[in-house]
Amino acid sequence: xxxAVVTFGIIIVASLVILSSAIRIxxxxxxxxxxxxxxxxxxxxxxxxxxxxxxxxMVRVDLRIVVDDVPPQDVISRDNVSVxxxxxxxxxxxxxxxxxxxxxxxxxxxxQLSQTTxxxxxxxxxxxxxxxxxxxxxxxxxxxxxxxxxxxxxxxxNVEIKRIDLDDxxxxxxxxxxxxxxxxxxxxxxxxxxxxxxxKLLDAARxxxxxxxxxxxxxxxxxxxxxxxxxxxxxxxxxxxxxxAWAAQKPTADTEGG
Numbered sequence: 001x002x003x004a005v006v007t008f009g010i011i012i013v014a015s016l017v018i019l020s021s022a023i024r025i026x027x028x029x030x031x032x033x034x035x036x037x038x039x040x041x042x043x044x045x046x047x048x049x050x051x052x053x054x055x056x057x058m059v060r061v062d063l064r065i066v067v068d069d070v071p072p073q074d075v076i077s078r079d080n081v082s083v084x085x086x087x088x089x090x091x092x093x094x095x096x097x098x099x100x101x102x103x104x105x106x107x108x109x110x111x112q113l114s115q116t117t118x119x120x121x122x123x124x125x126x127x128x129x130x131x132x133x134x135x136x137x138x139x140x141x142x143x144x145x146x147x148x149x150x151x152x153x154x155x156x157x158n159v160e161i162k163r164i165d166l167d168d169x170x171x172x173x174x175x176x177x178x179x180x181x182x183x184x185x186x187x188x189x190x191x192x193x194x195x196x197x198x199x200k201l202l203d204a205a206r207x208x209x210x211x212x213x214x215x216x217x218x219x220x221x222x223x224x225x226x227x228x229x230x231x232x233x234x235x236x237x238x239x240x241x242x243x244x245a246w247a248a249q250k251p252t253a254d255t256e257g258g
Contacts, residue, residue: 024049024058031096032058043096061096065157068111072165073119081127084165089114089145095153103152110145110154117144134161 026032026045034041035057044058051058072086091110093099099106121141122130130137142159149156 018053021053022051024051026060029062029064031061031063033061033096033100034058040097040101059100061093061099063093063096065090065092066107066110068107068114070111070114070118072163073115075119075122077122077127077130078124079126082167083127083130084163085118085122085130085161086163087114087118087141087159087161089156090158091145091149091154091156093153094155098151098153106152106154109152110149110156113148114141114145114159117141117148120144130161130164137161 024032025048028046031043031045032049033043034051036052036055041056049058068089068091070087070089072084075083075085077083089110093106103109118141121144122137125133125137138159138161141161142156145156145159
């Protein structure tokens with residue numbers, strides 16, 4: 001009697017173990033890659049999955065977006081500047097079969113590939129491009145990664161460069177360069193302003209020169225402006241036409257005296 005009870009209990013336990021190994025429940029974001037006697041026989045899920053114990057095995061694949069933080073990478077730019085760059089990569093599995101069969105560990109493979117691609121792509125650009133054109137570089141890295149991981153059933157949806165770290169000497173050099181650039185722009189703007197002012201004065205002189213009356217009006221306007229200033233000494237310019245009249249009359253006076 002006792003032997004029968006023990007045997008019955010063993011049968012129940014074995015049945016429960018076999019039943020538990022034959023039933024799988026996959027969530028909405030999961031897929032199961034099925035292997036029968038080692039051969040791929042399909043991808044199933046989500047929901048309830050029934051398997052033949054021992055004969056069939058299933059590998060779960062998560063289809064949600066994976067956020068991979070790429071550790072800082074030593075990058076030498078095209079203009080021979082050493083920087084440390086880290087980024088974050090967003091990717092997901094779009095083909096569970098290829099992600100399991102074509103690569104041993106798609107997570108590790110994508111992470112390592114992202115590191116080498118980051119160094120390779122950024123090494124083709126100057127430091128100024130890394131700092132000023134980060135959006136374009138993000139797209140370039142994404143395109144390269146997406147093409148290489150397509151064979152693994154991986155879709156790289158986005159790449160974002162997080163930080164570009166420079167050493168202290170390079171930061172000081174960039175600061176000096178920026179200051180020199182601002183000084184250059186200020187000098188150019190000042191020179192352009194003087195050039196425009198000189199051109200305007202030249203145009204005004206050309207307009208006033210043929211009209212003595214206009215010159216007199218301008219002379220009177222200048223005297224009016226000077227009189228309005230609070231100055232203890234006022235210097236009145238001598239009119240050119242009076243000087244010319246005096247010079248024309250002097251030879252006549254000398255002739256008469258002779």
